[in-house]
Amino acid sequence: MTDTPARLLKLLSLLQTPRxxxxxxxxxxxxxxxRTIRRDIDRLRDLGYPVEASRGSVGGYRLVAGTAMPPLLLDDEEAVAIAVGLRAGAGHAIEGVDEASVRALAKLEQVLPSRLRHRVSSLQNATVPLTRGDGSTIDPRTLTAIASAVTGRERLRFAYRSGDGTASKRQAEPYRLVSTGSRWYLVAYDMDREDWRTFRVDRVSEPFATGSRFTPRELPSGSGDAAEFFTASMSRTQPELRLDVTFRAPAGFVTARLPSTLGPVEPTGERSCRLRTASSDSMEWVALRLALVDCEFEVHGPPHLVEHLSGLGARLTRAASADRGAEVKAAGGHE
Structure with missing residues (x-):
C-alpha cells in the first residue's frame, strides 16, 4: 500500500482492535x-495516538488509553450497531441517555454512507421495542435534527402541538436538550414570542435547521443552567407534588426501582423506607411509578394522590372481578 494517508488510516483501524x-x-x-511500519507508528504517535510497543520475539504494537479521546474508525457492522443502539436509547428517553448521546448519534448519522443509513432505518423499522409505558416515544431523526441545530447554533423551524392539541409553527434559537428520564424537552428562545420556552420533543414534528446562525443568548438572570431553567419553568406550569410515601421493602430494593428524579429514599428499618420529595411530574405518572416498585406501600400525602390511587385501585379490582366472574360463568356457575 503506497498511499501513506490511506495506509495510516488502515493501520489505525487495525490497532483499534483490542489486541x-x-x-x-x-x-x-x-x-x-x-521498517515502514515502524515509521508509520512514529507518525501516529506524532499525531497524538498513544501506541505502545513491546520487545521480544512475541512483541508487537497496541493502542492504549491516552489523555484524550482519539477519533474512532469503525467498520460497517460496528457503525450500524452503534447507530441502532443510540437510536433505540434516544427514542425512549432512557434515564442516563442524555444530550451527549444524541449529539454522538447526530455526528455518526451525518457521516454514515447512504447504504448504512438505509440498513439502520431498516433495522429500526423492523424492530418493536418493549417499553415500560411511562414515557413517550420519539423519532430519533427529530432528536438528531434538534441536537445538530443546538451544536451548530442554527435557528430551527418546526411544527408544534400543545397539550390541548393546538397546532402551530415555531421558529426558535435552540439552546439545550434536557432529558428527564421519561421525556425529552427542548429549551429554546422563541423568535415569534420573543421569550424563552420549553417544548416537549414528542410534540415536535418537521424540524428544519434554517442555516441561519445565531449567537446564543444568556438564559434569564437567576435561571442557572438549562436543567435548572427547565425545572423552574415546569414548576410554574404544573403544581409540584409533595410526596410522602412509606415502602415495606429495603431501601436498596426501592431505590433500584424508582427513577433517580424521585429519590433518594430514607431507610426506616431493615425492611422499610420512606420517600419524601417534590416532583413536577404528572400525578398519573407518579402513581404508575410507585406501583411499579412492586412492593407494599402507603402514601401519606398529598391527599389528591391518595384519592387518585384509591380510584385506580378500585378500577383495577373491578377489572379483576369482572374477569373472575366471566370464568365462573363459563364453568357453569360453580367455583
Whole structure:
C-alpha cells in the first residue's frame, strides 16, 4: 500500500482492535516492510495516538488509553450497531441517555454512507421495542435534527402541538436538550414570542435547521443552567407534588426501582423506607411509578394522590372481578 494517508488510516483501524499486533503481521496486512511500519507508528504517535510497543520475539504494537479521546474508525457492522443502539436509547428517553448521546448519534448519522443509513432505518423499522409505558416515544431523526441545530447554533423551524392539541409553527434559537428520564424537552428562545420556552420533543414534528446562525443568548438572570431553567419553568406550569410515601421493602430494593428524579429514599428499618420529595411530574405518572416498585406501600400525602390511587385501585379490582366472574360463568356457575 503506497498511499501513506490511506495506509495510516488502515493501520489505525487495525490497532483499534483490542489486541497486540506483531510488526510482521501488520507489515503483511498492509503489504509493506517492517521498517515502514515502524515509521508509520512514529507518525501516529506524532499525531497524538498513544501506541505502545513491546520487545521480544512475541512483541508487537497496541493502542492504549491516552489523555484524550482519539477519533474512532469503525467498520460497517460496528457503525450500524452503534447507530441502532443510540437510536433505540434516544427514542425512549432512557434515564442516563442524555444530550451527549444524541449529539454522538447526530455526528455518526451525518457521516454514515447512504447504504448504512438505509440498513439502520431498516433495522429500526423492523424492530418493536418493549417499553415500560411511562414515557413517550420519539423519532430519533427529530432528536438528531434538534441536537445538530443546538451544536451548530442554527435557528430551527418546526411544527408544534400543545397539550390541548393546538397546532402551530415555531421558529426558535435552540439552546439545550434536557432529558428527564421519561421525556425529552427542548429549551429554546422563541423568535415569534420573543421569550424563552420549553417544548416537549414528542410534540415536535418537521424540524428544519434554517442555516441561519445565531449567537446564543444568556438564559434569564437567576435561571442557572438549562436543567435548572427547565425545572423552574415546569414548576410554574404544573403544581409540584409533595410526596410522602412509606415502602415495606429495603431501601436498596426501592431505590433500584424508582427513577433517580424521585429519590433518594430514607431507610426506616431493615425492611422499610420512606420517600419524601417534590416532583413536577404528572400525578398519573407518579402513581404508575410507585406501583411499579412492586412492593407494599402507603402514601401519606398529598391527599389528591391518595384519592387518585384509591380510584385506580378500585378500577383495577373491578377489572379483576369482572374477569373472575366471566370464568365462573363459563364453568357453569360453580367455583
Amino acid at each position: 497486540e499486533w506483531p510488526g510482521s503481521e501488520l507489515a503483511e496486512r498492509l503489504d509493506v516492510t517492517a
